[in-house]
Amino acid sequence: MSDLVIERHDAAGLRAIREPVLAVYREVYADQLGDPFRTPERFWERLDAYASRDGFGMVCASVRSELAGFALGYPLPPRSRWWEHLRGEHEGDPAFTWEDGTRTFAFNELMTAPAWRGRGLAHAVHDALLTGRPEQRATLLTRPDNEPAHSAYLRWGWRVVGTMRPFADSPVFDAFVLDLR
Secondary structure: OOEEEEEEEEEHHHHHOOHHHHHHHHOOHHOOOHHHHHOOHHHHHHHHHHHHHHOOOOOOOOOOOEEEEEEEEEOOOOOOOHHHHEEOOOOOHHHHHOOOOOEEEEEEEEEEEEHHHOHHHHHHHHHHHHOOOOOEEEEEEEEOOOHHHHHHHHHHHOOEEEEEEEOOOOOOOEEEEOOOO
16 A cells, blocks of 8 residues: 555544544444444544543554544553453452553554455554554453454454453453563
8 A cells, every 4th residue: 555644643633633533433333323332422532531641642544645544542540440340360460450651551442444454554553553652561452243353453462361341331342462562
């Protein structure tokens, strides 16, 4: 993809491209927008909350000035509640769940417009967001039935560490961790 441009954004950058981000979201989740957790408004609330965190970062991939995909996240703050709903082997393990603001990067979203799937764009955006991160590890959540994402994360070196339901209105997700060192 010779026309591919990858750019980094901060919170202001995310807010400046709100409509293109929501357009990709609507396309990706077209069949689930009736679910209260999946409405574009609810999605934007989550993104806005992520963007308010110290260390927030976003990477966007555009092809011929059209947003084709993005990834974003932020470092978990000290005493983060991220792991509060973790179920599985590390449930309640302070050695695993302890956060100091520099240990774990929460990889909150990776989204590729359907027209651009299968071309390596998701992997490129994934790597661009994580390359050079100072944290020891990263974490992300994905639905267990999202086979394409699930298998991609495993191929890219992530491992499942349990399950989590982070919001009362969210589905149960598999929780993954990737060593960044």
